[in-house]
Amino acid sequence: MLGIELNRKSELKLWRQIYQALKDLMLSGKLKAGEALPSTRELARELNVSRNTVCEAYNLLIAEGFIISRQGTHTRVSDGLFIESVEPPLSPKITNNAALSISVDFRTGRPDLSQFPRFLWRQLLHKVSEELPLEAFSYTGPQGLPELRREIAAWLFRNRGLNVSPDDIFITAGATHGLNLIADILCRDNQKILIEDPCHIGMLDTFINKGCSIVPIPVDTEGMQTDYLLRCQKTGPIYVTPSHQFPLGGILPASRRAALVRFARENDLYIIEDDYDSEFRYSGKPIAPLYTIDPQRVIYVGTFSKVAFPALRIGYVILPHRLQARWCDLRTHTDVQNPSFEQAALTEFLRTRKLDRHVHKMRKIYSQRRKVLLESLEEAFGSEWVAYGDSAGLHVAIDFPGMLFGEAFYNCCLQNGLYITPVESHCIEKGRHQSKLLIGYGHLEPDVIRNGVVLLSDIIKKLDI
């Protein structure tokens, strides 16, 4: 009698329950090396199951080497099976922070997805999925679907005046993914990387995770202060957001662009241009990428997370020729390629100019929301504040000269249901931007924006900052 109990209502088949029970007995040492097992006939009778069921269990145990069966003798337990059992640790879950109730979420980088033409997207997805050839279900290559790269090239040409060959475009799973592969290519072995300060902290963490050593270059209202580059003793690739500096919003002026490219050429460096949201510029046309100045020196990083939707996970990089073979090799060995269906649907979305139309519509909406935000700030604070940077993007940095926003302030905001980010949280060198707040408005309805500013004003008054 082995004491096996079967649960006839379980989804687990009976043979597997027997197999599992025998295995547990052997691993825990209750059935010992060399010990004879009952014959399949005996065990079947004892458990009231068919003999075939027991045979299935025995066969898998034989295949896995738990028991040894020789003709004419009993089936016996193999040697060397005993392992001390370990109790699984208790309360293993990743615990989330106690969810605070947030009524106004001023976080940055969130597009308004409720405006995205989801019905149309589904139609396109359905259409392309019907047309996708059999080969599209297999490996389709690390560079991304050729049709998608063609459409991206056309989109960049008609919207940004960028003249780029589809052969130089490499599909990614978004900007972060693109930056990761670039870091793998450029920043091995404790390599220096020159980065705007402040910059996007998530992106900074990406480079730190790769073991890069960070050299901060200060930023002013016009973006990276390229004069500082010349003072750098040690150089490495340069990361910039020239069209709309994150988070301060400056446009890098032409003379600094030229200085940057000259510096990169003199030191044989690459420039990584992160163009994360420059499609949304409200006071004029989108700024031309730095890439146009020197396509063999600048790596351009773009994404569809903001102009389409984040869960799409499609972005792209435009790579200098010298890096292309290495990129393909690396992509093949990290995550192989993007899935096919989204690539095909985005191709169609671009081809039919639906994305152009969507961006056009969103530019108006975001521009309107920005206006509401700035008007609300004026109502609440008069002239005690300055909006930083160009009129573009989904967020704005607001400077309140003379104020200092510290931990107490941000905690008080959270407790009052207001989520707001300090510019300081994106700073490498701390202490220089404590009077600035980041307000993301793109995803918020005008009323929510107005309420948020009132809430902010109340908190500032209450804490007497």
Next chain:
Amino acid sequence: MLGIELNRKSELKLWRQIYQALKDLMLSGKLKAGEALPSTRELARELNVSRNTVCEAYNLLIAEGFIISRQGTHTRVSDGLFIESVEPPLSPKITNNAALSISVDFRTGRPDLSQFPRFLWRQLLHKVSEELPLEAFSYTGPQGLPELRREIAAWLFRNRGLNVSPDDIFITAGATHGLNLIADILCRDNQKILIEDPCHIGMLDTFINKGCSIVPIPVDTEGMQTDYLLRCQKTGPIYVTPSHQFPLGGILPASRRAALVRFARENDLYIIEDDYDSEFRYSGKPIAPLYTIDPQRVIYVGTFSKVAFPALRIGYVILPHRLQARWCDLRTHTDVQNPSFEQAALTEFLRTRKLDRHVHKMRKIYSQRRKVLLESLEEAFGSEWVAYGDSAGLHVAIDFPGMLFGEAFYNCCLQNGLYITPVESHCIEKGRHQSKLLIGYGHLEPDVIRNGVVLLSDIIKKLDI
């Protein structure tokens, strides 16, 4: 007269053509620092366009800092713009190998996609895309959709007897992607990793790319020879394919499994279990994962590339609790998450048991093809060969004792339209498996398999190997 020529048939708007032409003139030094530009009225007349068109161009050039406009004076070119122009290199393309015409492609790891229920998949994709809530278009978290993780847990329970919580399952973009993140977590700073030899060379490259230092552990017909572990001076995480060793096909016996887990415990190491194709076992039930023996010591890596289709890009890992927070942090900073639509469609595919049915069907088909292959080999070579390993998977390693397959042989195969992989190409230490060939049969129709074996036999005879 600036000599600007406009193309009125171009998709590039006229204002952008003017903007581009002026920029080129400034960057190339033909328009020099301080030089005055014509007024917008003059240029509009000269180019026969509306004044607004010229204003658009001038406004963007002002925003980008190329020109400076002060009231009452001429618009002038900014300082410091000149950059020496660089000719883009010629013939930049990544060149593919001259395409040889392959009539029989015995490569490994390819499922037969023509059998995949594509129509059904499209229906499911369409259905879930209609039901996906708005939130699914935004960031849905680094761990993957909870519903998908629940369905994977249920699938593992009913098919493998694996009792795992959905909280411990982490969605990946396939096995390679999972192994990359694991390597990032476990193998920093030149860490040793103990790897089966032979092993999958692509996976090996992944670890080498991370800077891991490779310690090969020899493999025999029963998988990793765990006795060699005890002789290792330096230890690190251990990579194994215990259910179906790649490429030789052995099942790691229970005593070696126990030895492996004891060794990992004594040295406080993790075991990485790559379960790449064990759903397809033809002589009995799928082998139980090593994971079942010690869930806090074994990292289980699974994929849907073989059982569904490669372009799906969905796999999963089951992680010990201690590694989960680090995984989420790392995923957030590398490629953020999987796209939503495929995850939702796969959820439905699992929930409705369509994947169970597909695997069941494919097991029969692959088993039949394996039989055809072995019969053809017998017809062509009599008893001069041995099939290695368990009756499972999409490929088999064939040993031809006494023969030595070298470069001349593989070149001759290619020239005759036969693609076949040497086991040696997957070896870390070379020279021990030169008599073995890898034949992938899963994706091939019986006739193609038969022709391939005849072709192989002809080549072997011709070269007198």
